[in-house]
Every structure is written in C-alpha cells, then in structure tokens.
Amino acid sequence: MNTAANSVFQSMRRRLALWYAIVTAILLIVFATGFYLYVQTTLIDRIDDTIDHVAEVIERSLIRSNLIDLESDFSHNFSANAQAIDADHIDIDWFAPSGEILWTTNSNVESLQPREKGILQPVYRTVHLAEIEPLRQMTEPIVINGKLLGYLRIRHPWFEVTKPIKQLFLDLAIGTTLMVFVVLLCGWWLAGIAMEPVRESYQRLKQFTADASHELRNPIAVIQTNVQVALADPDPAIPRSQLETIERITRRLGRLIEDLLFLARHDGGSNNHRQDICNLSQILSEVMEEQAAIAQQKQIDLELMLPSSDLSVVGDRDRLGRLFTNLVSNAIAYTPTGGKVQVATQPLTSQNQVQIQVHDTGIGIPETELSQIFERFYRYQSSKNSKPSSKSKSANPATSGSGLGLAIAQAIAESHQGKIKADSKVGQGTTFTVSLPMSCIHF
Template identity: 45%
Template sequence: MFQATRRRLALWYTAVTAVLLLLFASGVYLYVRSTLIERIDDTLNHVVEVVERSLIIEAVNSDFGQSRINIDATFRDNTDTAEDDHIDLEWFSPTGELLWSTLSQPLNIPLHANRTGETVKVLRNQDKSIQNFEYSSTPPLLLRQVTERVQVGRQVLGYLRVSHPWFEVTKPSRELIVDLALSFGLMLFSVAASGWFLSGKAMEPVHESYQRLKQFTADASHELRSPITLIQTNVQVALSELELSEADSSIPSHYRQQLKVVERLTQRLGKLVNDLLFLARQDSGISKESFSPCPVDALLMEVVEEQQLLATEKKITFSLDLIDPPVCETDPELLDNWFTVVGNWDQLVRLFTNLIGNALQYTPSGGCVNLELARVEATNRVSGLRSNSTHLLFKVNDTGIGIPAEALPRLFDRFYRVDPARTHTAKSIATQSATGSGLGLAIAQAIVENHQGQIYVESALGSGTTVTVTLPVTFDS
C-alpha cells in the first residue's frame, strides 16, 4: 500500500514537473526562433536601405521627368556562383522582368512587394530534366525574402528583392530542439529520482504511524481474546448452574435472560476481535499460515453443506454448479486436480463462508443463490487475469436486495456497512444486516490478495448481487 502511494506521489511530482519543463522549453524555443527571424528580417531591410542609397538614377526624358536605373554602374557583374550562406540580390524592371541577379539560376517565383519578410520554398534545379534522379531528388530551398518597390515620385523604377537562406533559422532551431530534448530528458530523470527519494522521506512518518497502529491493533486484539473468552466461560458456567437450580425460587427469573444476552454479546465481541486480529496479522505480514494444494470443489461442498440449513430456513433455492473440464482434456493427473489451487484451507473456507453467508443473509425468502466454479485458461481472456496463467473462477449470484451504486467503491472498506434504509426492502432483512461488523468483505479481500487473486462485485439496487473471485492455480512466491 505504501509503495503504491509512494509511486503515485513520485509520478505526480514527475508529471507536474514535466509539464512545467515542457512549457518552459516551448517558450525558450519560440523566443529563440522569433529572435532569429527578427534578426534576419532586420538584416534584409538594412541591405535594402543600403542598396537604395547606392542606386544610380539617370534621367531619360527631362521633359516628362522620366528616369531609369543604371544597372551596369549600380550593380557589379554576376559571378555565376552563389554561396548558400550569403544574401542574394535581384533587380526587376517595373513590369516584373528580371534584369540582374546574384543567383546562378532564376528563382521563378511570383514577384510582389513585401517589406515585412516572408518565407518561400524554391525547387532547385527545376530547369533540368525531371528524369534525372539526381536533380529531381534535390530537396527544396527555403529562403527569407524582402521585396521593395523603388520609385521616384510616382514613377516605379523597378523592384529590388533581397533573399537570405532560411537554414540560418532552421539549423539553430534544430540544434536548440536537440539540446532542449537532452536537457529535458536529463532533468526529468533527475526529477523522477528526486521525487522518488522525497516521496519516500515524506512517507516515512506515515509508515511508522501505520506500523504502530497495526501493532497496537494486533496487540490489543490478542490481549482482548483472553478476557473475552474468560467472560464467555463464566457466563456459560452461570447458565449451567441456573439450569441445575431451577427449583430455587430465590433466584430472579430474569437473570437467565440477562446472562443469555451477555453470552450473545460476548460471542459477537469475540468474533470482532478475531476478525481484527486476522486483518492486523495480514497487514503486518506476520501471518504464519502454510500453503498447500487445496481442492476447492471439495471445500465448497463442505461450505455449502454448512450453509444449507440457513437456506432451508429462508426457503432459498441454493445450488452449486461445477463446470466440467472440456472433453478434449485427457490428462488424468490434470483432471484429478482440475479445481485444485495452492492456498490455505482455513482462509479459503473463511472466504467462501463470508461470501455465501452474505448472499444468503441479504436474499429474501423465496429467492435464489447460485454458486459457480470453473477453471479458466489464459486463452479465455477473462478481464483482470494475468496473461499466460490459469485461474479458478468462482461466482456467487443472488437475487437479493442489491447494493446502491454509490456504495460499491467503499464496499471493501473496514467497518463500512451499506445503510439498510436505502434498500427500501423488508424490515427483517434490514435488521439482519445491522448485526454485521462491516469486516466480512474486508477479510474476504485480504484473503484473496494473500492468494494473489482478485475480487469484483457487481450489483444494482433491487436486482441482486454477483461477486466474482479469481484465484491463480499457482502464484509467485
């Protein structure tokens, strides 16, 4: 229980920290990326301003105020070689015709003015034959561009387009992602280790208090057994003496009735103490019960025989169905031990007695209680069973008063009893249910977990209850 709580604490601590780290890493990535883009856009706009100031404008027709750009004097010759990491310039006529470029190949992309910067994708070597695999497999080129309309007055002299390789954003971004991912993984591992350590430290006082409480429960239960037994013995002796002295008129008649009440209460208190002692021993792990092969079918027949009297008194249809092995199974040793599990006989008797007793107690007269025992192989895909294992599946189904849906999650809590007033059934059944201590199902769950099995309860108010128990034929030590 404490290990599961410790794992949940460490997991929550790690999950919350992981979310915070992820948000922080995302913020850092977006900030760095936007800073890189902003820096490139500033560089492109600065180049545009420098080129605009260096443009040589010549008058063409002074009468009409016509001017043009002297391209030869303004721009240097194209070297026909372009590095991937430098800024490229393109000059276009007012009609959009490319007149000069530092690029070895035209980009062949639409021309439009844009001072804010945009990212474009260019298919490189697109003038080559598409049948050439070397060219067709070349990845596209990404560029960041700024396009400026150059004009004098209202006359457009041309368009200047400045391009910058986009990999100066993508390459640092990829490197940053790798660095952030490595840092995130290292930090998450450190946080998980720290969370596990800190959760263990936080659970230590709780664990010590719980151990003390369990020890107190075990000690108190053990110490109470002797005086309770002594009281019960003295009451029985007093009742015996009253029976021998019935002719003595000096003894009040109500003494016998009072002593019988004391005997019943002492028996109930003794049962409660035994239940508490059993649970305390299971919790502390000091239980010394031995495990051996137990034929569950024979065990169930004994329990059914013991409970048959109550079923007959309440006129309840009581049946046990043992599911036979398949016809294809011919191994005689396996057939002889078809319903055998490794377990503790006394604990299993207590388990099935509690479950069957509850079913009979909460089923009204004329109802039905059906028991079923089957051997389930792993190929049956029964929900909740471990893979590659064989289990015994026990079901007890009754047509009793049922359990409200809101009570099912707390059904296995100690000292928890469903409020009988919610059932709106006969008062006699409600009166019977009030005599329980609320430890029966908690003990059943402890026994099932001690045998590495599982227990489920399905119920609806007014439509009966089905309890399913799965017990592994063999379990891990």
C-alpha cells in the same frame, strides 16, 4: 511489513515520483518551447534587419542617381559591392513595374509572382526553391515622388536560422530528457523520505491493533464464560433476558476481535497459513450444508454446481472455509425471501486456476459503490430507507455485523495468491468471483 503492504507503499512512492517528474517535465517543456521560439524569432528578426538595411542602401542610391538610367545606375552602384554582397550570400533582383526582370545578382531568378504586383508595403516570406536551401525573401515596391519605379526583391539564406535552430532543438531535447530523468531519480528519493513517517505510523497502527485485539480476547472470553455459567444455573434475582443479551453482545464482540486480529496479522505478514492439498468441492459442500438452515428460514433456494471431478487447491482448509462462508452468508443475508443463492465452480485449465462464483438474486449494489465494498467497516446505505439494504461486508445487518466479512474474504484470497471481485446490478443481484491457483492433484 508484509508483501501486500510493502507493495502498496512502493506503488504510492512510484506515483509520487512519477507525478513529480511529470510536473517538472511539463514546466521544462514550456520553458524550452518558449526559449526556442524566442531564439527563432530573434534570428528571423536579425535576417529581416539585414534585408531592411540592404533595401535602405539601395533606395538611397536610387535617390542620389536622380532617376537617370536606372539599369546603368544599378550596375554602377552594385558592381563595386558585388563581391561583398556575394560573400554575404545576399541576392538582389530589380523588376520593372510590369514584373519584368531588369537586373539581378543571381542567375537563378524566380519571376515576380502575380500576387506581389501592386503591393503597397514590403512583403516578407520564406521560399523553398528546388535544389536550393530555403531563402528569406522581401519584396518591396519602390515609389519615388508618387511614381512606381519598380519592385525590389532581396533574398537572404535561411540556413542562418535553420542551422542554429536545429542545433538548439537537439540541445534542448537532450537537456530536457536528462533533466527529467534526474528529477525522476530525485523524486523517487524524496518520495521515499516523505513516505517513511507514513510507513512508521502504519506499522505502529498495525501493532496497536494486533496488541489490543490480543489483550481483549481474554477478558471477553471470561465474561462470556461466566454468563454461560449463569445461564446454565439461573439466579431468579437476575432476569434471564439480560444474561442472554450480555452473552449475545460478548459473542459478537469476540467475533469482532477475532476479525481485527486476523486482519492485523494479515497486514503484518504474520498470518502464515498452512499449505495443504484441500478438496475444494468438499469445502464448498460443507459450507452449503452449514448455511442451509439459515437459508431455509428465509425460504431461499441454495444451489451448488460442481464439476464431475473434484477440484483441489493448495492452502489452509479452515481459512478457505471461512472465505466461502462469508460470501455465502452475505448472499443469504441480502437476498429477499424466496430468492436464490447459487455457488458454481469452473476449472480454468489454461490459466491453472479454479474459479468459484457466488451469485445471489438480491437487490444488488450500484456500480459506483462496488469499488468500496472490500474496504473495512464500509457499509452501503440504500437510498430507499435508512437501514442497510444492500451488500456490505457484514454477514447480516440484522445481527449487526462488524462490516469486516468481505475484507476478510479478500485477505484470505490474496494470502492464497488468488483474487476476488464483485459484479452487481441493482435489482438483479450480485456475483462474487474468486480465482485460486489450482493444484495438479485431483481427488
């Protein structure tokens, strides 16, 4: 398999593996995010449950005290448990209905916020105090027998949430990254297995095309030779027009077989071309001379613009000639009468390349169709009529071209380590740009 075809399969394999890894990564991220939020919510609920339990114990204590000497009762009720409360890192503050602090287990007390006065339900929030770790805080109004006795505030350290959550985030990030990497490797391996039948089928198809084209060359040549002999010495019993039709069809079929064989060899990597120093200026001049008669019939102006010094490229002279013949003949075929076809060359010294542009004043191609014009047998059909009226891969629809002209041009350019692209505007014309490596030798 040649380098171009192998590159296509490798690109497909990479895309399959990448998509497999992306889908798996998305699923893993969704799962990890859900698990992270679940654990975070569970830890917060645990702290809130602890705060609720402490609040419930305090409320029961107040009820048992019969509402006598609240400050004394608080000291009495919590002095025995102060050590346990401190060990649990839980702080308790008791505020008067006016918001004044009455009792606390913490020397660094934050006053009751104005928005916390007059609340009817417990309010939970996370607070960040200067030089102190974040705290989970609950402020609750204490109402007994319809009378507001004050506000109870209970604080619990937030590190019991932040510490395990940070560790969980790190573990999930590392685990997900490693899993995506493993999935990418597995996807690459599975994509290779999946692509193998396609690769084998592609190889068999190329071999079949090459064999069929090769086997058809001889019978077509025999038919054409016999028809030409019959035309040279015509038989009155056989109409000459029929012989001419057969000769024209066999000639067209012969060109099609040659084109298919060329593309099959290109796909199979067996189309090694000669590596000679070619005078590009001379090749273009010869191509323009060959196409001059056809252009003259359609009253199309041919113009060749060459630099002051001849340019040279390394490659196969015949194939380069065929490349530009296909482009120029294609431009002539789809340029209306009285139009113009211009071929211009420009050396790109900084890139060590030479650029050749074939521009016509034809009807052009819609931008949506440009990506398909180099596909084999693709022919753009104009919406104005049923006949092909725009660029196609054939040289001329009037001669029922095979639709392989531009595909062959692209194959020749790529085999010379070059590139070809097309730019077009409907109603203004089309420009084909060929870039080829430039030889250091100048003629």
